Amino acid sequence: MISRRNFCKKTMLLVGGMALPLTAFELFDPNKLLADKTDTAPVRWVFLVDTKKCVGCGFCVKACKTENETPYDANVTRTWVERYVVTRDGRTHIDSPKGARDGFTTARVDIGEGRFEEIKGEDVDKAFFVPKLCNQCDNPPCVQVCPVGATYQAADGVVLVDRKWCIGCGYCVMGCPYGVRFFHPVYHVAEKCNFCYHRITKGMKTACVDACAFGARRIGNIKDPDDPVTRIIMTERVNVLKEEYGTKPQVFYIGLSKEVK
């Protein structure tokens, strides 16, 4: 029968031994563990979408695919446009054929499996287009669930993916409430809109903002009070997608209707 003293000694040794592998991973400063509340970065990118102006031409999607080398024919895209048609019977019809890469050229709504719904003009109560892209959330759930630190948030708020480190587990894809992430068909790692990081860090605008001829898409710096985008967000009525998830998305919408998913 083991004596109490020996038992205590051995238990402590055992726990200590098991704690060793855990402490070995303690490579970071406890101070840094807490997200820095006093955010002193000079830039925080935000996006503004005006759904009243969007005509559903899809030039943004085409430009994005070209600029970011997403395979043109692949059925994935960093940004897309959704069409909402509310008919008189109260039903909402939503589609996004090929992510609106080729625009919307027919009133027939794509309901999948090669089927379409014919909608007559006189039955339409409400119809509008909603462009969507990565919200570069302030509390990105996708970053939280990455097991290896392949996706992360830069100091200016953009969430990026390290193509050389991603293991392709798909947890980030499942973790995004907005469905903006996907697996890149060529690189076989996680992929998503990154606000054309290579353009905005050079003083340019994102490809989709440049391609939009109607001013439905705009990008700005929320830290700059003189930025026209910032002015609109601060003074006019704007909304965000799926606020209830607590992700703090940074893409703001003008004219976001209740039907938008």
Add this chain to the structure above:
Amino acid sequence: MKNHVWRPLYVALAIVLLILTARLFLVPKDFGVWERGYMYSWHRKGNEADWRAVKVKYKTTVYCKECHAREFNAINNSPHANIMCENCHGPALGHPEDPPTLTIDRHRDLCARCHALLPYKAGGRADIRGIRIDEHHPEAECVLCHWPHNPRQKGGA
């Protein structure tokens, strides 16, 4: 310790040591906790520079304007003023060195993006003059009769 009971623990510790040693070689030196803390910024810092270095494809209209002032002025005084040149002509990339010429997309589908008539009463689309693409000269290219740089001008290019 004399007690043989600890032998497996030594093996376990050896394995852990092995993993920690492997870490030294396999983990990039700039991998760590950065600006947004461990939860949101655990990454290889060098990757940010990798993304910044991606090649820019679309140069935007200000670039085209430098050499193609005539076309720019024409389109700038037309309802098509806000359409980026590269939307129809493709990305400038290294133009004029590479590619020396850009394509001119004359296909109907390009114009149909905005001008296919959709029965929606409000919003930006309703303000665009549209045609029924299956009925309005489906056999012809739009540019045969319409000049995209100045659509108000009658009779094509």
Add this chain to the structure above:
Amino acid sequence: MVHGELWTVKEYFVYPNEYIYWTIQIVMYPFMTGLVAGAFVLSSLYHVFGVKQLKDIARFSLVFSFALLPVAMLPLMLHLQQPQRGIEVMMTPHFTSAIAAFGIVFTTYGMIVASELWFVYRGYFVETALALRQIGDRTVGQHFRYLLYSLLILGAWDVSEHALEKDERAVKILAGTGIPVACFLHGYAGFIFGSVKANALWMTPLMPVIFICSAVVSGIALCMLTYIVTMELRKLLYTWQRKQDPALPSGEELKSVETNVVIMTARYLIMFLILAITLELLDLIFRGYTAVKSWDILRSVIYGKDFVNIFVIQYGLGNLAPFILFLLPRLSVKRAVVGTMLVLLGVFMMRWNVVIGGQAFSSSFAGFMHYHLPIWPESMETFKEGLFGALTVAVTPFILFWLLNKVLPVFRAVNDER
């Protein structure tokens, strides 16, 4: 075709980038880790709580648990788009992610089971090594075995009463420590799903507990089933060998041992089964009662599309039927076999209904995705994420168990005290 496009059919409005990304391998993974955890808990029932009748099945389930462990890695390796980078989970773990716990928990658990096995078999290693040493003229095979066992002994050749007692104590401690680790091993798998707020079906704090309970259920069921099957094979073997050596136990003697063990183990199975069903029904009732935004689409998936999968197969065949079978008096071995097989089906369907069911509806709550499991492996992708990949994962533990049994024999001579 992008990853996921091949086996996903979208209906109504589904976001453009949404496909069913977590497929059969992600169903297999919690199923296999569940078996690992369950087998270990069963083994610990003997070592920690001293349930003497479970002695035979205890050693069996411990070895089986160890055979299942590398197999738990297999579905993940087949699923990852970059499997060669899998080691990064150990190199740069991001502990805010439940999956990062995998590296630590898996390694710790593996070390505990390996250590416990060492203590259980150390006496046998020494015996065998000494016996092999006596053989002056060893064959290649015998010499290899001698070297292997000598290595495994780790220099601890002392098999005195005192040393063996120490082994027993160590086993007890490890078995005790192992139970929470086994719970963690599977609890975290439940956490992986339960913490995804983006998925309306997965998001519930009950998920880790439900996973643990059904894991224990599946582990016990598998051990019972495999134990019965191997005992039947042994009986056949002994009946044949008895012709030469009448001293060996008869079929009837072996059978009575078997039935007692089965009845005892079945009781624990029932307990955990009740717990698992209670929690799952609780989750369903709460969802229907509170009827939050996602309830409309979830209802159409649970009561519509997946009705047969959930209520007929999982609850009916997988929970209710075995419940009745095990509770009816005079439990026979044959009934236990049917019961355990149905339980395993039920646990598998639970994983399926969570993983695939959770992706049956779009995050838009306005569309559905239908999963078509790739049957024939035409490409690497359809093998890895298809039926044949799943079958590979299902078959491997038995192969490993057979190999392990050669080094760590599960069935020793009946008059052997240990």
